[in-house]
Amino acid sequence: MTSMRIGIDLGGTKIETIVLAPDGSERFRRRIDSPRGSYERTIAAIVEQVTAAEAAIGERATVGIGMPGITSPATGLVKNANSTWQIGHPLQDDLNRSLGRDVRLANDANCFALSEATDGAGAGARVVFGVILGTGVGGGVVVDRRALVGPNAIAGEWGHNSLPWPEGEEYPGPPCYCGRRGCNELFLSGAGLVRAYGGSWSAQDIAAAAARGEPRAVAAMDLYTSRLAKALAGVINMLDPDVIVLGGGLSNVDALYARVPRQWGSWIFSDRVDTRLARAKHGDASGVRGAAWLWPGA
Numbered sequence: 094m095t096s097m098r099i100g101i102d103l104g105g106t107k108i109e110t111i112v113l114a115p116d117g118s119e120r121f122r123r124r125i126d127s128p129r130g131s132y133e134r135t136i137a138a139i140v141e142q143v144t145a146a147e148a149a150i151g152e153r154a155t156v157g158i159g160m161p162g163i164t165s166p167a168t169g170l171v172k173n174a175n176s177t178w179q180i181g182h183p184l185q186d187d188l189n190r191s192l193g194r195d196v197r198l199a200n201d202a203n204c205f206a207l208s209e210a211t212d213g214a215g216a217g218a219r220v221v222f223g224v225i226l227g228t229g230v231g232g233g234v235v236v237d238r239r240a241l242v243g244p245n246a247i248a249g250e251w252g253h254n255s256l257p258w259p260e261g262e263e264y265p266g267p268p269c270y271c272g273r274r275g276c277n278e279l280f281l282s283g284a285g286l287v288r289a290y291g292g293s294w295s296a297q298d299i300a301a302a303a304a305r306g307e308p309r310a311v312a313a314m315d316l317y318t319s320r321l322a323k324a325l326a327g328v329i330n331m332l333d334p335d336v337i338v339l340g341g342g343l344s345n346v347d348a349l350y351a352r353v354p355r356q357w358g359s360w361i362f363s364d365r366v367d368t369r370l371a372r373a374k375h376g377d378a379s380g381v382r383g384a385a386w387l388w389p390g391a
């Protein structure tokens with residue numbers, strides 16, 4: 094029985110590999126470019142990373158992999174991946190065979206939530222909703238340190254729900270690439286903040302200007318804050334998580350952690366709200382750490 098865990102973050106541009114010891118300390122880390130466009134070379138690269146990691150630690154380890162898409166429970170084939178060369182391939186079977194063991198695969202938002210629930214900002218909580226607010230908006234649900242995976246493998250995919258309790262131009266909202274309009278992602282991604290500001294600044298510049306009190310940036314940030322409060326109120330009414338952990342670029346906006354919980358009560362069906370809103374502890378490393386924790390151990 095091995096106690097070391099290999100985690101791999103299989104991104105469209107980079108493949109990152111770590112080894113975690115049982116106490117969560119890191120024993121190995123490596124980053125390589127993804128072999129873009131080739132499924133076969135992706136498999137070969139993963140095998141190479143696992144071989145290198147095990148050579149470095151001198152023992153066999155469990156392997157967990159996080160990826161932008163998922164393996165369809167119905168067909169065993171990759172779906173919803175933005176690394177389109179993986180779509181339609183039996184990644185799970187091919188990796189099990191190539192590595193001679195059972196490999197666990199999960200969506201990267203689930204890995205983020207799992208990392209934070211295991212030894213991050215949601216450590217010790219029973220139910221954790223992890224949210225990524227970045228280029229895209231996604232989420233993952235972890236219960237008792239296990240990522241929740243339903244029959245469609247989309248639990249927590251709240252970025253493409255429509256923004257609840259819309260006001261003014263929020264309804265019907267802008268068109269989304271998913272084919273619908275007014276999705277949470279359109280308002281809560283970096284591009285969503287830029288759209289609220291109505292200028293050519295980056296989301297980071299707008300957040301910084303709002304912190305300095307620049308009126309238009311403050312107005313955009315106010316709008317963003319109330320939209321995040323509404324969208325999370327919908328999650329709390331449905332799931333009632335102990336902790337909501339924010340990751341992605343917009344999770345660095347300090348003001349959100351005080352202001353969103355001050356507002357979300359307006360839409361939550363409860364006389365009081367004890368849900369915590371917390372910033373990710375492991376930041377960008379949560380994807381690869383969560384992949385390693387797909388094998389939770391005893």
Ligand SMILES: [Zn+2]
Pocket residue numbers: 252253269270271272273276278
């Ligand atoms: Zn959408």
